[in-house]
Amino acid sequence: MQKNTLTAVLDARRDRRALVLITPLGGGDEELVSEDGLDAGHEHAAILGECFRSGRSKIVETVKGELFFQAFLPAPRIMIIGATHIGQVLVRLAREVGIEPVVVDPRTAFATEERFRDVDIITEWPGEALEKIGLDRRCGVVCLAHVPDIDDEALGAALDSDCFYIGALGSSRSHAKRLERLKEKGCAEAEFGRIHGPVGLDIGSVSPAEIALSIIAEVVRDLRTAPGE
Amino acid sequence: MSTTLEMAKSWIDEGREVALATVVETWGSAPVPVGGHLAIDSKGDFAGSVSGGCVEAEVIARAEDVIASGEPELLEFGVANETAWGVGLACGGRIRVLVEKFG
Structure with a gap:
């Protein structure tokens, strides 16, 4: 996790906004996706939608290797x-x-x-x-x-x-x-x-x-x- | 769930070098769910957890290597694979843990 990602996650928690962090487990750049800014054309739109709905984090196998989708939802x-x-x-x-x-x-x-x-x-x-x-x-x-x-x-x-x-x-x-x-x-x-x-x-x-x-x-x-x- | 992340942020703000361990996958019985965090600094101080305490010592030791090298590591623990790091989960579950340095 990057330091600026950590700051963004903590800010979102305070403001009650939902985020999903996509981390390639085999190495590579992480991507932080905000529920407000979710683009329907995103290559993982379906998985992201599911993470935002369920609040569950999970690994998905893709052609680029394993991606870890980590959901950060506002607290109940x-x-x-x-x-x-x-x-x-x-x-x-x-x-x-x-x-x-x-x-x-x-x-x-x-x-x-x-x-x-x-x-x-x-x-x-x-x-x-x-x-x-x-x-x-x-x-x-x-x-x-x-x-x-x-x-x-x-x-x-x-x-x-x-x-x-x-x-x-x-x-x-x-x-x-x-x-x-x-x-x-x-x-x-x-x-x-x-x-x-x-x-x-x-x-x-x-x-x-x-x-x-x-x-x-x-x-x-x-x-x-x-x-x- | 995690004030662990808040702790990690405060350590970083103090200028400490910090790694984050995240549970990315679990099978069977696992006391910490996917998304659970353990933050570790270069002096071995830690906050949070990735298991009921069974594998923390090993994860902390590996985190020191990750802080030194800057390279992330993916660790796996469990009875089915107990030889991997020499420690297993007494609960009978299996977990995978991503350890990264805050970049």
Whole structure:
């Protein structure tokens, strides 16, 4: 890898742009291809398209020898709805596993820079915030506010999207009530099964940190077992 | 995934000579997926990984040669080919690792 390629890869990661680096394994010049600038006439357009879609890197045998296509895709993200104690731990755990957290909470007393350092905080209602971000299949939504008005709005937006993970904090009983409310709001009942509630893998979590751990484990499972991963 | 690349960049910015090892292919059980990185500097400092720890020492040693020569090397490790470098993967998998100096 060239030093300027390394700089370009790190810049793209920061700006959430996708790149593929083509390296001839038998020696020769590498080529860095940006998804924005992908030319349909590129000799490897089909393979590049596949790398950008799947995020997978791979070797392809060509007449010029083996080429290594290395995909650098923007990190998957989770929208943490509710700037709570569990949310604070979840931000750190997400970062450790390469998932970029975004915190959404309209309650400015919760969503302070003091409580959430070096993370994107949006102090708007979830409907507006998630629309601005644009939920896609590399996004997850975790509702932790435990305030129906806030969580329900985020769940409505999540159910309308093809995000890979939806979770909502609360007991089975409060989850059942939540689904009733969502039904009344006119949300698609057929999609309700996508919501993990109670949220997180059942590891007997007690403390906020343990609950955050169970959530991130569930998020990773869904990310890694999703189609295309 | 890799803050390894960020580490490599900071080493380069300090004027250190750095090599990058990248997992380019895996067969069977492999703890680090294709695209995994290990950065190595000329003093043997390293960050990241290309395996569960089974072949790192060998890759670091080879990286010193790559830093000295400037020529990339393609290494292969695995039980099926354990004589290649004298180390194998206990997990039973096989991996190929590209080692290059940052040019």
